[in-house]
Amino acid sequence: MPAAANLAVMDIPTPQEALRKLLLERLRPLVETPGRAQKPCGMQFRGTQLFSYCCFTTERIAAFETLQAVIGIVLNGTKEFWVGNSGRRFSAGQVFVLPAGTKLDVVNIPDDRRGRYEALIVEVHHLPPALAALPELPQPAARETRHDVTLTAELVDALSHAAHTLASSDHAEILAEHRLAEVLMLLRNDPAARCLFDLSLRERIARMVVAETTRTWTAEAIAAKLGMGASTLRRHLTQDGTALREVLATARMQIARGMLERGEANVSTAAEAAGYASRSHFIRRYRSIYGAVPSEHLAR
Numbered sequence: 001m002p003a004a005a006n007l008a009v010m011d012i013p014t015p016q017e018a019l020r021k022l023l024l025e026r027l028r029p030l031v032e033t034p035g036r037a038q039k040p041c042g043m044q045f046r047g048t049q050l051f052s053y054c055c056f057t058t059e060r061i062a063a064f065e066t067l068q069a070v071i072g073i074v075l076n077g078t079k080e081f082w083v084g085n086s087g088r089r090f091s092a093g094q095v096f097v098l099p100a101g102t103k104l105d106v107v108n109i110p111d112d113r114r115g116r117y118e119a120l121i122v123e124v125h126h127l128p129p130a131l132a133a134l135p136e137l138p139q140p141a142a143r144e145t146r147h148d149v150t151l152t153a154e155l156v157d158a159l160s161h162a163a164h165t166l167a168s169s170d171h172a173e174i175l176a177e178h179r180l181a182e183v184l185m186l187l188r189n190d191p192a193a194r195c196l197f198d199l200s201l202r203e204r205i206a207r208m209v210v211a212e213t214t215r216t217w218t219a220e221a222i223a224a225k226l227g228m229g230a231s232t233l234r235r236h237l238t239q240d241g242t243a244l245r246e247v248l249a250t251a252r253m254q255i256a257r258g259m260l261e262r263g264e265a266n267v268s269t270a271a272e273a274a275g276y277a278s279r280s281h282f283i284r285r286y287r288s289i290y291g292a293v294p295s296e297h298l299a300r
Contacts, residue, residue, distance in 0.1 A: 019151040020093025026160040027120055028075055030167055039116065045262070047167035048176050049123040053108075056116050061106040067258050068210065069100045069124040069196055071183065073159065077117030080107040088148075095149040095159070097187070099195040100203065100254075120163060124180065124196060126207040149192050158182045201226075201236050202247045209251035210258075213273065219244055249275070253289055256282075260297045267294045 013021070031039075031052045044052045052075075072079075074090050081088045081096075082105040090096050092111065108117040149155070162179035187193035199207070208225060209217055219230040222244070226233065237244055256274040259265035265273065271282035271294075286294050 016151055017093075019153065019156050023073065023095075023151065023156045023159065024075060024093050026156070027073060027163055030163055031075060031118060031120065039118075043262075046120075049125065049180075050163060050166040051121045051123070052118065053121060054116055054118045055108050056110055058107065058109050059117075061108075064104060064106045066098050066100055066102045067254050067261075069207070070098050071122045071124060071159075071187075071193075072096045072098070073120045075118040075120055076114045077111040078109040079117070079119060080109070081105070082107070090148060095151065095155075097149060097193045097196055099199075100207070122162065122166065122180070122183075124184070125210055127184065127197070127199075127204075149187065149190055152186065155183070155186045158186055201233075201240060202242055202250075205244070205247050206251040206254065209248060210255055213255050217248060250289075253286065256286070256294070257290065257297055260294055263298070266298075270294060 030046065031044075031054070039054050041055055042053065044054070046052050072090075073095050074092050076092055078092075079090045079096070081090075088096075108119075110117045158179070162176075162183050165175045165179045184196065188197060204226065205222055208222065209215075215221075219233055223230045223233040228236075234244060237247065252274040256265070256270035259270050259273055260267070267283070268279055271279050274282055274286075276282035276285070283293055286292075290297070
């Protein structure tokens with residue numbers, strides 16, 4: 001018998017497994033907390049548009065809704081998304097994408113070895129102008145059933161650079177759009193990330209408003225950003241069964257809810273951000289949209 005036949009069979013990682021391992025090596029140090037006996041639970045702010053999430057026991061979150069489009073990377077443990085009886089599972093090193101306004105049930109499962117579930121979350125507020133100006137993607141022949149992003153060496157590099165830049169307070173705001181644009185450009189042709197680019201007109205407007213919360217948005221300013229005239233903008237919205245006033249009001253309410261959940265505002269400040277002079281009117285409108293009063297969404 002040849003000597004080679006006595007060699008043990010070795011598990012050779014697939015290209016995707018190797019890239020996931022590389023991504024974890026680069027991103028896990030961002031969420032390490034030296035000197036702590038235990039990591040803090042829940043959502044932690046890490047930098048511009050960058051958050052981490054950690055839990056130590058399996059948790060189930062019913063009817064979770066994304067306020068912003070997000071790119072997520074599971075760092076430890078397993079994440080499951082459920083819509084009815086249909087589920088998707090993501091393990092450490094996998095990248096997932098969710099559009100704004102997604103409603104689903106979430107299960108976060110710690111791994112046995114590290115004893116925790118952990119993920120890094122990048123918020124995508126709007127498409128950079130360079131990407132928005134590209135031709136629309138062709139419609140797929142059939143519904144896409146794969147939900148995890150396919151990693152490439154270029155995408156691993158881009159995600160790593162973007163995360164580390166966003167976590168740097170000195171230059172994050174200047175470089176954030178460029179770093180995220182690189183990531184989005186690489187994701188653009190991945191069917192699993194298509195939801196970031198297949199946006200309705202009202203979704204595109206909402207993202208613009210949420211991205212620049214202090215700006216006074218007019219029909220002319222929005223239309224100029226979208227490369228059309230104000231009258232054309234209004235006509236398209238009317239054809240969609242809505243009006244610019246309604247789109248702006250909804251976007252501002254999303255801003256208010258995000259501020260409350262991140263602990264950036266009290267109810268009065270959130271009402272002002274949503275464009276309400278009356279706190280009571282804001283609370284009534286908020287409850288009609290989200291089924292809860294603003295104080296129930298205050299960051300704990």
